[in-house]
Amino acid sequence: MTEITLIEAITQALAYEMQLDDDVVVLGEDIGTNGGVFRATLGLLQKFGPDRVMDTPLAESMIAGAAIGMASQGLKPVAEFQFVGFIYPALDQIFSHAARMRNRTRGRLSCPMVARAPYGGGIHAPEHHSESPEAMFAHVPGLKVVIPSSPARAYGLLLAAIRDPDPVIYLEPSRIYRLVKQEVPNDGKALPIGRCFVSREGQDVTLISWGASLHETNKAADSLAKEGVRAEVIDVATISPLDIDTLLTSVEKTGRCVIIHEAPRTGGFGSEIAAQITDKALLSLLAPVQRVTGYDITMPYPKMEHHYLPTEDRIVDAVRTTLEYK
Amino acid sequence: MEVSFPVVANFEVTYHQYLNENSEVTHPFPSYMTPDVLRFLYKEMVLVRTFDTKAINLQRTGKMGTYPSILGQEAVSVAIGHAMLKEDVIAPYYRDQGLQLQRGITMVDIFRYWGGDERGSDFRHSREDFPICVPIATQCLHAAGIAKAFQYRKQPRVAVTTIGDGGTSKGDFYEALNLAGTWNLPLVFIVNNNQWAISVHRSNQTGTLTIAQKAIAGGFAGVQVDGNDVVAVRQVVGDALEKARHGHGPTLIEAITYRLGDHTTADDANRYRSKEEVQSAWTKEPILRLRNYLMAHEFWDNEREEKLIADCQAEVAQAVEDYIQTPRQTLGDIFDYTYETLPPVLAEQKAYASRFKEKAHHD
Incomplete structure (x- = not known):
């Protein structure tokens, strides 16, 4: 079996599910002949034809709104938004309609669509191409928010997202699209949405992250290990609905917790996790929950973005702070 | 591929009317428009008005929440519902009670919705129709997606969306027109141009001479119709549905009518428009227009009228009773x-x- 990248795992999942289920269609800007600007839909047009691989006009609200209409008819549209920074015109459709359709019709209609979008910084892209607005989606009832961190998770979680009966916002960390390769069997096995993954076990501190930041988090755990600090690393993977139990089990074991995300700090999803840990595991905590995050500033352009993104150094520093807390 | 730049063509917006405000026939009626069909459309319009009057009364007496009256627009709404096939699907705006009733959505459902109960959108007889759309114009894109699903599955069905004149200023409306034209979708857009978007007059809403011409930007035909002439609306909508059903793409219909009531029960239209204007609009309203025609041709009489009013009131009263008895969620x-x-x-x-x-x- 050949090893594949995260972006190739996404293509593999789309092709698998389209082969399996005629109701699955993909739509978006430049996804047909061009195979998507990141090539996530490479080869799908040739394999499944223009009826199922739809190059749309350039209008994001339209992509979301049309997907909602298709989903109401039982199709399973997977809509690509070229960058998450361009998804904002579609928020009215996603928030006001996709998220609420099941509730406002008391289950008569639903919206089994997936909105895929590359997100996050570190790819030296122009402005509006590097934001991390995941908390905004997690705040809206009715949406599920899924963020893969590896080729295998990308494959299994995208299958799950397409099969999910509710709308899923599937945010793809573009910085790690091609960073690592992994063997990913094309077996059609989905991973569970709404479940955190313990990707490394440890006794001394819990490191909680998702998406591309897990890469720096794992590096920090490696260098801490050399100092004898055994970090447990958890990939949240689904930020909404949150699997708080897995996080609590870990924090109850280690007593110390650092949350790492790229998004701005204030109102970031780390705040919600910290609040729930304080609420439900206060007496297990040996130190205040630490957060390593982006700053509450506009995402810097490429020349300065490395100052914004959480680094291995900042994560190690936060771990030391929590370990040294008396 | 050779690059070529097409030269702009000329475009035309046609206007359709069969029965004018003086109840005079201005164009021969289509053959299906028999006295029975005319009587049916008349009865449905009277039923909608009876329902509407009661709904306002329920709000005023604290038994229901804010409600948007459809007074004056009964012809557009009833005619669309009459022209559609059961298997077609609507994504309507919020002032389309006549269309909803024609689709089999019940009065109780509509009372429940405006009474603050989500179950009002759990339609029993019209399972694929969208609930009314509050955020304005977003429904046009839902209809485009529904139409795409029909096209993908090669089903001979049509999606219909309705919108007000104000809604045609929004991006989602234009995005839907653009997509409908690009993909040749089986989709009919119907604009209820009732002259007022709450307090903003049509003349302050758009610089275009007609709303129908906005379809030209989408690459398909836009037509105007006298929205107070139920015969004309029924014919124009029927034509557009058949065109779409046979793979010939979308149509935009601008139905010219007038909102005789306030925007909703929370609005007071006296703040922004004159009584003279409203009085003048009353002379063009759709129900009296058709009744005078029916009476003049002896298709209708006072005895039938009295019975119709009594029947409509009884039906609405029963719906009110059922609504009031709705068990709490x-x-x-x-x-x-x-x-x-x-x-x-x-x-x-x-x-x-x-x-x-x-x-x-x-x-």
Whole structure:
């Protein structure tokens, strides 16, 4: 079996599910002949034809709104938004309609669509191409928010997202699209949405992250290990609905917790996790929950973005702070 | 591929009317428009007006929430519903009670919705139709997606969306026109141009001479119709549906009418328009226009009129009774439809809320 990248795992999942289920269609800007600007839909047009691989006009609200209409008819549209920074015109459709359709019709209609979008910084892209607005989606009832961190998770979680009966916002960390390769069997096995993954076990501190930041988090755990600090690393993977139990089990074991995300700090999803840990595991905590995050500033352009993104150094520093807390 | 730049063509917007405001026939009626069909359309319009009057009354007496009257627009709404086939699907705006009733959505459903109960959009007889759309113009894109699903599955069905004149200023309306033209969708857009978007007059809404011409930017035909002439609306909508059903693409219909009532029961139209204007609009309204025609041709008489009024009032009264008797939803209902399966985080919040349900305020 050949090893594949995260972006190739996404293509593999789309092709698998389209082969399996005629109701699955993909739509978006430049996804047909061009195979998507990141090539996530490479080869799908040739394999499944223009009826199922739809190059749309350039209008994001339209992509979301049309997907909602298709989903109401039982199709399973997977809509690509070229960058998450361009998804904002579609928020009215996603928030006001996709998220609420099941509730406002008391289950008569639903919206089994997936909105895929590359997100996050570190790819030296122009402005509006590097934001991390995941908390905004997690705040809206009715949406599920899924963020893969590896080729295998990308494959299994995208299958799950397409099969999910509710709308899923599937945010793809573009910085790690091609960073690592992994063997990913094309077996059609989905991973569970709404479940955190313990990707490394440890006794001394819990490191909680998702998406591309897990890469720096794992590096920090490696260098801490050399100092004898055994970090447990958890990939949240689904930020909404949150699997708080897995996080609590870990924090109850280690007593110390650092949350790492790229998004701005204030109102970031780390705040919600910290609040729930304080609420439900206060007496297990040996130190205040630490957060390593982006700053509450506009995402810097490429020349300065490395100052914004959480680094291995900042994560190690936060771990030391929590370990040294008396 | 050779690059070529097409030269702009000329475009035309046609206007359609069969029965003018003086109840005179200005164009021969289509053959299906028999006295029976005319009487049916008339009865349905009277039923909508009876329903509408009662709905306003329910709001004024505290038995229902804010409600948007359809007074004056009965012809557009009833004619669309009459022209559609059962298997077609609507994504309507919020002032389309006549269309909803024609689709089999019940008066009780509509009362419940405006009375603050989500179950009012759980239609029993019209399972694929969208609930009314409040955010304005977003429904046009839903209809485009529905039409795409029909096209993908090669089903001979049509999606219909309705919108007000104000809604045609929004991006989603234009995005839907653009997509409908690009993909040649089986989709009919109907604009209820009732001259007023709350307090903003049509003349302050757009610089275009007609709203119908906005279709030209989408690459398909836009037509105007006298929206107070139920015969004309029925014919124009029927033509557009058949065109779409046979793979010939979308149509935009601008139905010119007048909102005789306030925007909603929370609005006072006297703040922004004159009584003279409204009085003048009353001379063009659709129900009297058709009644005078029917009477003049002896298709209708006072005896039938009295019976119709009594029947409509009885039907509405029964719906009010059923609405008032609606059992309250359970606390679980506000949680249970957020997702197909209740996630643990919501199960916890639901259990918490149930601890306080006895003392939670309700009316």
